[in-house]
Amino acid sequence: MLLSALSCFILFAAVLFLLFFGAVWSWFSRRRPERAKWLGALSAMLGCCAGTVLALPAAAQWVPAQHFAFLGLHWQIDALAGFFMLPVLLLGLAAAGHSLGYLQGHGGQRQGTYWFFFNLTLLAMLLVCAAATYIELLLAWELMGVMSFALVAFSFQEQETRHAAWVYLLACHAGAVFLILMFVLAGNPNPGYAGTAVACGLLGFGLKAGFPILHVWLPEAHPAAPAPVSAIMSAAMLNLGIYGILRFLPPVSPGLLGWLLLGLGLSGALLGIVLALAQVNLKRLLAYSSIENMGIAFLGLGLGFLGLSQQNAAMAVCGLGGGLLHLWNHALLKGTLFLLAGAVFKSTGTLIIDKMGGLGKDLPVSKNLFIANAAALSGLPPGNAFLSEIMIYLAAFQGVLSGNHVILAAAIIAAVGLALSGGLAAAAFCKASAAVFLGAARNPRNHEPHPECRLMLGPELFLSLLALASVIFAPWLWENILPGVLQQSPLIGGGSWPLSAEHGSQTLSAVRNFSFAIIALIAVLGFLRHRQLRRKVLDTGCTWDCGYALPTARMQYTGTAFTQPLSDYFRLTLGRHRSTVPVQGYFPQEAAVHITASDPGDRLVWHPLSRFTARIADKTRRIQSGYLHLYILMILIALIAMLIYAVASSLPPAAAPEPALPAAGQLHQNAAPLQP
Amino acid sequence: MNDLLSLLLGALLVLNLLLASASRLRHCIKLVAIQGVLLGLLSLACAQSSGGHNWQFLLVMILSLLIKGGLLPYLLLYTMRRISVRRELEPVVGYSLSLVIILALTGGAFWLSSITPTAVAHGASPLVLPAALSTISTGLFLMVTRRKAITQVIGFLVFENGISIFGTGMMIHNGLLVELGLLLDIFALVFIMGLAVFNINRSFQHIDTHSLNALGD
Amino acid sequence: MPQNPFFWWAGLITALLLAPLLPGVINKTKACFVGRQGPSLLQPYYNLHKLFRKDCIRSSTSCGPLAWAPGLELSALLLALLFLPYANQLSPFAFTGDAFLFAYLLGLGRFALVIGAMDTGSSFEGMGASREVQFAALTEGAFFAVIGFLAFASRSLNLSEMLSCPLPANVPTVIAAVILAAGIAFIVMLVENSRVPFDDPETHLELTMIHEAMILDYSGPDLGFILYSAALKLWLMTALVVLMLLPGDLASAPVLFILHLLGVLLGGIVIGAVEAVSARFRFLKLPQFLLGALCTALIALALTVIGTGGGR
Incomplete structure (x- = not known):
């Protein structure tokens, strides 16, 4: 016990040391870019590895929860903290590797600056997870906001980036203000403030987690930041908002929280994916899809809290566990997709989907990874996101079966909404992968396609393999890790009845087995087809195109055209957001539609x-x-005026019935006997 | 026999959705006619499930089949043809949104009937109250969100049909009297409306109620 | 209800073998309606046989997905076949929540097909794919509402039990609800399988097609895979509708097996009749129609809930 506490402390200190000194050192050696680069990257990677050694046993509850003081502040590492640290660390590891490739060509002092802020952002995110009380949380939260602001503003020469960075900074600070308010109000003994404190907490954490309406910074900051940074922010930083809700939100009745999260989640999921459909910027599309996935996680958590309030164990476990599992799955998949978007950007120099096309021939591995991850993120079966979505469906349908009519109505609407958002997500990701990688190139390349960069490919593969592994280990995760993680949250744990993982684990293992059955079946069918075709004449010709012999790249469906019916249907294209060049004459020369969904x-x-x-x-x-x-x-x-107010309010309570002052008077009375 | 009753009520519920999404005037009128026929059958089903007062129910059935299923739709179609109105409905709220709103209203109707005490709510079938409420609210919704004067009459017809569902399904004492009064009312209304719309059309060349707003001052 | 796994396996094998018969039945019905003789009932088998012997030509624009999409679609459908309770016998592969896996497997097949279509860079295939994702996304909602109804009516989350449970006798409104929900499932089936009035598989204009437009560039065994998967999907969804209408306690297993088989073939005739007498809807009206289907399925659920009465 003592040994594990000691080793935990040492590891924590080592992670801090590695990240901090790596950051500072690479800052000081920023005049030598090569050295700064390797210093920063190696320290980040080593720090992340050490952190994984720290966080994994904590999350898996192999070691008991640890509390310790460090730098005069209190930190704790328990299952909940470990669970939210792991995506930060794994994504940090991958993003550090990817940055090596992504930043090639950035000379001068940029390397040192980048790695300084990169390491400190990682450090701040870890500290947020490890914070034991409000003080540490607020400090780390603010550090995280400022450091990641610098990363978002990395290519500050562009006007749009500066704008995005300011929006992001504003959102961070607004969130921090709400959090301070929350802590002040929650400390107030007057119970009248409890509701306001919860509202402030939800606003503050929701700004980070991408609640609908509060999400405005997300689609701005993600396209502006360098790809590895977007990956970290989208995959790991958004989760921290939920971590904050689970750990630091003042006590609130699960029923109320459940309804709130359910409403927010449903609207977030649908709004996010409908907006994602209409985007032309690849990273903006991914950012909106993050809002959707956060919405799905909220939906799961909301159903879980409703189950808690209804004493419906199956619904609670499936909802809460499914929500957390979805965070994990989303982190891995969205991280990979952002890294791949970075690789695409390096190869084409643009993020506008409608200008790309046919990249699959230049970047074959990236193409396959992108399609696989996109399919998985749409919740399609062999992928890992399906596992969490099916858990959330199970929670919703437990609600349908529960017998309470109001819960039934909410649950069926949640299930239908989830199904709709799944279908729309498939549409959005079909658009993204098809318009970027498939077909023929729409714009002629002005440079030779270079082979795929190994430094960028490695991390992408690493994360994809982790996603595959999380399909394999999902039942184990469900049984052994998630109940312990959930117990650590003051909103859930300490309840009158224990959470058990028996609900759903059977389904999870069945789904896992069928996932591998699909993969095996695909392999068998592929082999059969291959054998069948080996004896045949295999010919290649131009796309048939209904007999038109000279198809050009400009005749393909663009991404905008692909989703135009859907975005028209959802009224995203009203008014000035849609401009068309209509078809004119018998032999029209030009026709176009541009859609910008605001x-x-x-x-x-x-x-x-x-x-x-x-x-x-x-x-x-x-x-x-x-x-x-x-x-x-x-x-x-x-x-x-202040004088008058003070005099008026210090009159006896009969004359001025303000509630605050009598309380203060009482405080004096209480304090007086203590003085001797 | 309860099966027939619940089938009819279920069909009436779906008919509300169809009414919300109908985009052609003629289609809309046909749907109202179907509603009238279903209403007639409903009173038959109620009669069979209750037993008593058979001739009353039969009378209501025949009357509502004749008037709501035949005469009124015919009058509406006749008016439509006489004033050669355009076929589209020109809704203020889009059809898809209308559907969602009607669904929400129906859900509200179900909720309301689930919180009313069982003794009151259950006439012939537990579905009567939701179906009636949903039809009434659909009628009101159509009146609010469709522009043409003629659709407002259709909305009123639907609204009245909702009340009839309630009356028939609850097997209200002396229901016959109420029912006959309502029928007379609505018949007079449609007749007057026909004249009015025809006259408005003759003086203004259209029956868009939005344009009538200008007459307000 | 005694379980007899033999009949389940028989049902599965029948589905695998007889699936291509269903398009034959549909075409024959259509031909009868317009007074022609029509192709033989076995024509789909001849087509498949011919395609599997043929060579393959591939678009030079393709970078891979075109080649693996048919296999992926077929394997997703083969797996989805495992969850239906043929002849009302519980599937040996059933587990809690398999209804969702079933729905998402269909989604996987569709995703593969769309990606394959976009791989060719053809404008027609893009058009078809765009329509497919649009209508599929909206159909998904209606399908889940139907699943919600089934789950509530059968008090189970397992597709086998949902479809094979006897009708709850104590719920007075359930027959109306089942008929409504089966109607919606029929509509979902028509959309998923791209039949009239949602898509016309036999028009001569590629501009107005959905599914057929997406597979323009396939040839040889690949096209055979796709045609066979389409037939399987048709069989699968028709069987789903038939099983919804067949209460599990109606008769003994062999009789149910025959009934289920006849039901599916009758479903084919009904589809053919619908195709013969109706025209394709306007594409612009389709989303609204699908939304209406979703609302109707929810009303079917509400009917059951109100019929169940207590519990609140």
Whole structure:
């Protein structure tokens, strides 16, 4: 016991040391890019490996939870912390490797700067997971926001990137303000503040986790950041919002939280994927799909909390476990997809889907990985996301069978919504993989296609293999890890009845077996087909195209055209967001449609809000006259007003029935006897 | 026999969805006619499941088959042809959204009937109350969201059909009297409407109620 | 209800062997309706035999998916076949939640086909694929609503039990609900299999097709794989509708087996009749129609819930 505590402490210190000194050292050697690069990358990788050694046993509950003080602050590493640390570490490892390839060509001092912020971002994310109390959480949270802001702003020469980075910074700070409010209110003994504290907590953590409407920074920051950074942010940082909710949210009734998360999750899942469909920027599409997947996870958690409030064990376990499992699966798959988007960007120099096409011939491995991961992320069977989605479906259908009519209605709507979002996700990812990798190149390349970069391919393969492994180990994970992880959350654990994993584990192992049956069947059929065709004449010709002999690349369906019916159906293309060049004459020369789907959160909430603020600011600017006398007068007025308020509120309670002051008076009375 | 009753009520529920998504005027009128026929059959089914007052139910059935299933739709079609109105409905709310709203209203109807005490809610079948409420709200919804004057009459017909479902299904005492009164009412209404719409059309060349708003001042 | 696994296996093998017969039945029915003699019932078998002997030509634009998509689709469907309770005998592969795996396996097959279609870079295939994903996404919702109804009516999450359970006698509204839900399942079947009125498999214009437009570039054994998978899918979904309508306690296993077989063939005749008398819908109206199907399935669920009464 002591040994494990000691080794845990040493490992934690080592991770901190490696990441921190790697960061600082590469910053100081930024004039020598080569050295800075290897220093930063190696320290990040080593730190991540050491962290994995620390987090894995904690998550798997091979060692008991550890609490210790370090740097005068309190840290704890238990199953919940370990579970959320693991994606950070694995993604950090992969992203560090990928960055080596992605940053090739960035000379000068950029390498040192990048690795400084990269390592510190990783460090901050780990600290968020390990925080034991509010103080550590707030410190680490703010550090995480600022460091990742610098990473988002990495290519600050572009106007769009700067804009995205500012939006991101604003969102981070708004989140931090809400969190501070939450902690202040939660510490207040007055029970009237509990509701507000929970609302602040949900807003603060929701800003990070991508609640619908609060998600605005996501589609801005992800396309702007370098690909490995987007991978980390989307796959691991979003999860931390949920981690915060599970660990630090003030006590709230599971029923209320369940309904909230269910509503947010359903709207987030549908909104995210519908918007993803209409995007033309590959990374923006992936970012919206992250909102969708976070929504699915919320949906699962919401169903789980509803199950908790209904004392429905099967629904609670399947919902909560499915939600957490989906976070894990999404982290692996979305991480890989962002890294692949980075590889595509390096190869083509653009992220606009409609300008690509036919990349599959230049990047064959990337193509296969992308299609496989995209299919898995749409929840299709041999992939790992199906495992978590089926658990969430099980939770919803337990709700359908539960007998309570209101829960039944909510659960069936959740299940149908999940099915719809699954179908739409398949459409969105068909669009992404087809328009980028398949068909013929739409724009002629201005450079020779170079072979795939090994440094970038390795991490992508690594994450894909992890995804495959998580299919194999999912039942084990479900039985041995998730109950312990869930117990650690104050919102779930400490309940009157224990969570057991017996619900769903049978389904999971059956699904795993069938997943491998599919893979085996595909292999057998492929072999049969191969044998059949070996004796045949195998000919290649141009695409048939209904007899038209001279098809050109411009005649293909573009990504926009592919999803245009769906985005029209969901009214994303109203008004100025759609511009068409209509078909004219018998031999039309030109016809086009451009669709830019503006974010409804942006359009309906944030823009009016900012206009409103600006108007108020305009009005109040008149006070700013520039005369010192006026300022002094204002200070005087304010002082007098405060004085009047203080006098009025310190009158006896009968005269001024404010609730706050009697409480303060009581405090004095309590304090008095202590003085002697 | 309960099966027939619940089949009819289920069909009435689905008919509401069809009404919400019908885009052609003629189609809409046909659906209302079908609703009238189903209503007639409903009173037959109620009569069979209850036993008593057979001749009353039979009378209601014949009357509603004749008037709601035949006469009123014919009048509507006749008006439609006379004023040569365009066939599309010109909804304020899109058809898909209408469907979702009708579904939500139906869900609300089910919820309402599940919280009403069983003794009140269960007339001939537990489905009567939801079907009636859903039809009533569909009628109101159609009146609110469709532009043409003639569709407002259709909406009113649907609304009235909902009330009839309630009356028939609950087997209200002296239901016959109420039913006959309603029939007379609606007949007069459709007749007057026909005249009014025809006259409006003659003076303004269209029957878009939105354009009538300008007359307000 | 005594279980007899023999009849389940017989049902599976029948499905594998007789699946290509179903398109034959449909075509024959259509031909009869318009007064022609029509192709032989066995024509699909001849077609498959011919295709498997043929050579293969491949688009030069392709970079791989075109080659593996047919195999993937076929294997997804073969696996999905394992979960239906043929002749109302519980499937030996059934587990809690297999209904979702069933639905997603169909989704996997579709994904493979769409990716394969986009691989050729053909504008027609792009058009077909675009329509396919659009309608499939909206059908998915209706299908899950039907599953929700089945789960509630049978109190089970297992496709075998859902489809083979006897009708709950104490629920007065269940017959209406089952008929409604089976109607929706029939519509889902028509959409999934690209039949009239949602898609016209036999029009001469590639512009107006969905499924057939996606497979323009396949030839030889690959096309054979795809045709066979399409036939399997048709059989699968028709059997699903038939099993929804066949209560499990109706008769003994052999009789049920015969009934189920006849039901599927009758389903083929019904599809043929629908195709003969109706025209294809406008594509623009389809999403609305599918949404209506989803709403109707939810109403079927509500009917059952209200019929069950208590519990609240």
